[in-house]
Amino acid sequence: MLNGIGGSAGYGIGTAVLISEGKPEYTPCEVSDAEAEIKRFEDAVTLFTERTQAMADAMRETVGEHNAEILEGHIVMLSDPFMQDEIKGMIRSGSCAETAVDHVCDMFISMFSQVEDELTRQRTTDIGDIRVRLLKILTGTPEVNISEVPPNTVLVAKDLTPSMTAGIVKENVVGIVTELGGKTSHSAILARALEIPAVLSVENVTSMVTDGMTIAVDGCGGSCILNPSEAETEEYRKHREAYLKEKEGLEVFRGKPAVTADGKQVRLYGNIGSPEDAEAVKAGDGEGVGLFRTEFLFMETDQLPSEEEQFEAYKKAAEIMEGKEVIIRTLDVGGDKDIPYLGLSREDNPFLGFRAVRYCLANEASYRVQLRALLRASAYGDIKIMVPLVTSVEEIRRVKELVADIKKELDAEGIAYNQDIQVGVMIETPAASLIADLLAKEADFFSIGTNDLTQYTMAVDRGNAKVAYLYSAYHPAVLRSIRNIIEAANREGIMVGMCGEAAADTLLIPLLISFGLGEYSVSATSILATKSTIAKWSKEEADRLASQVMELSTEAEVAAVLKANKR
Amino acid sequence: MVSKTVTIVNEQGLHMRPAGMFAKEMTKFQSDIFLDFQGKKINAKSVMHIIAACIKCGAELTVECSGEDEQAALDKAVSLIESGLGE
Structure with missing residues (x-):
């Protein structure tokens, strides 16, 4: 059993979908037709821009202007002609688009991480995001889309950012487990609003969980079990029923002082x-x-x-x-x-x-x-x-x-x-x-x-x-x-x-x-x-x-x- | 080459939004445009370099433009910075 903080009450058992923001794997290769490869890179940038703008627009509606602007900043950064020229230059000298993007982002991350100013240093996170999402487009790795997770999903992530949570379909998500956050974090407030059981601040959970693993989530006690045994599954099911029954029992109080x-x-x-x-x-x-x-x-x-x-x-x-x-x-x-x-x-x-x-x-x-x-x-x-x-x-x-x-x-x-x-x-x-x-x-x-x-x-x-x-x-x-x-x-x-x-x-x-x-x-x-x-x-x-x-x-x-x- | 020294007036300095807006405007010119800030030459068309330079409110920098449309580029750069870059 893994302990954390109960962020949203309730019990859920389901199949893990790991929301990983990790870099997708790719095999670096030599490119002979540089112009075709540059075109591939430019198409990826276009797609990135379209998707990011759509996400930002959706967020402006759901979570407000500030978060939308952070995403729009990613478009601004990637549109930097200097950055694009660096990437294209590498492609012209034989690198594939993936290697070029990865390398140039690395260069900027190291440039930004040396800056003394804390706020500026945080831009390394943005460049990291841009890199992951661009590489996903180039390698054809599907982007995480929480709105498309199958029914009976337990979402597992380091933290749920506003952009991720905006897409949650309540009916399909039976539980949320994160590595960061407390009772009053964004993830917790959102989980409670959606009435999804959530356990937060579970140390290292993202490295222990793999996609498809069964997880039992106890949002009341603040714990979860990976690959629960039959007996444990049965116990959680009972808890879940009791919890739902109690919730139903509360109905007698409706309308009374x-x-x-x-x-x-x-x-x-x-x-x-x-x-x-x-x-x-x-x-x-x-x-x-x-x-x-x-x-x-x-x-x-x-x-x-x-x-x-x-x-x-x-x-x-x-x-x-x-x-x-x-x-x-x-x-x-x-x-x-x-x-x-x-x-x-x-x-x-x-x-x-x-x-x-x-x-x-x-x-x-x-x-x-x-x-x-x-x-x-x-x-x-x-x-x-x-x-x-x-x-x-x-x-x-x-x-x-x-x-x-x-x-x-x-x-x-x-x-x-x-x-x-x-x-x-x-x-x-x-x-x-x-x-x-x-x-x-x-x-x-x-x-x-x-x-x-x-x-x-x-x-x-x-x-x-x-x-x-x-x-x-x-x-x-x-x-x-x-x-x-x-x-x-x-x-x-x-x-x-x-x-x-x-x-x-x-x-x-x-x-x-x-x-x-x-x-x-x-x-x-x-x-x-x-x-x-x-x-x-x-x-x-x-x-x-x-x-x-x-x-x-x-x-x-x-x-x-x-x-x-x-x- | 033409150049002029200006002071950053927007409170938050040249962070993402103003830097992005400034760089985008600068790419519309043919000339090479650099910001000379604390002895470093920053490519004014690169939002990444501008942000990384961490230019705060009150900082002085020199805009240097060279090329066919250098005067127009300088005028635009100076007026943008002096007007607080839309902030």
Whole structure:
């Protein structure tokens, strides 16, 4: 059994398709008709360009402008006349096209790998990609096309890039196993959205798996078995059935309020990234939207979206939710989210840098556009404004001033909006947690962003495999922080929610009940499961477990006690 | 040969997109066009060489053009760089 991280729940058994980005084999040969060989190379370039452009166009639709541009960069690089002349020159002196491409790419890779600048050095990866794909065209090796994998496939790869994942056909893929990535990586989020079981961070898996091998994937426990025995296959099949049955069993909770075993009601909401996602929240039985990430609006275009465009998007979400609460987070740019046209400069420590509310308050003119669009949309539903990455009271005060100012503008223009629109704070930094009592006096509500809160509290880059083990919401530091935030909000009588991964964590939910969390915002597909977990605990039982857990001193002890008490 | 010294103004320097755009424009000219940057001569028609040179915002470089359309090439190169290469 190979262990990794469970990235997406569920069990799957299927046949491995290894997504290899390796260089295809070829036999170097002497070429007599150089012009014919050059023609062969040029045809390959034409095909490469067509395919790459098509991929980039498709990606622009599915995963946004930034990823599309990376691919278009490959076309630009290969169109370099100097590079093409080098390749043609080698062909004229007798090399075959494959050798020439391979050699010239090598030359450029070595040229780029000597550059001191990190960003420039990354271009070696691009040249490597260009080489692999060109050689595949020249040798007639089929390109990896995930959309064409047969039914019952388990995808195995180093990492799933956006370009690969764009093509996944949900019906044909029963599992995903990767060497890199964690719970919050692109692969994991995508796998969960598609409801495909996934195990990530499995060391060396790509060198152990061969095409056609049978693999059993346990996305709940985070492990997989290569070539499972009959007994193991049978066991996984049972797990799979039980899992699917449980999923079905959750249906009894549909349409019912989220209540604890002793009848205390909480709000159970869904997270969305676009207005259309609100449909999924409704279909998933969510009572509202606890987090609407607005970045997509900014990432899908090559300029700032206008007030009108933003207004339409926010209004649409509000209308889909039919008067139910919709908490909209203002632009959270920076960190790992780049929006090229904003021209943010590269930072050594982007997560500690110019991002989210810091960027917005420094670019007030464009922030006002977003706030105005939000206010206007508030006339069409129960919209609340949430400010990300707050670290000080001044930030929330300033946002509230801007909102008050825009209200006056709208009044003067006779435009409708919700006079009582709430402005809340996303608590995701240790600073905000430590001053939660002060922020609670200024904010209308809190929402705890556990992903960033954990990362900042533990000082750990969740994408770095060497330290990812430290990234855990079970760490006593993170738990104390969460408790402190919830207690501060409840003392001040403001609503407190949670919109990170932790809100859907079966093990953590009793603690959240005990701390007094009022709103849980989870992915649309986790709403029913979260509701069923909440229903299994009474406040008193949750309190008993919490007082035991909060005495423990290590993450491992906490995890062990929570697991032992799992319901 | 004609030449002129210019300063890179776009914030991100000559990375992929601006470098690609610049090189593509330069290939439209017959003249040989080089960028003299920190003593290195970079072929201005080669996006690969431009990127590898890692030319940052604020860097000074000299554009050198020689050939039939050298003045037109120089004018175009200078105006592109000074306008921030579309960024």
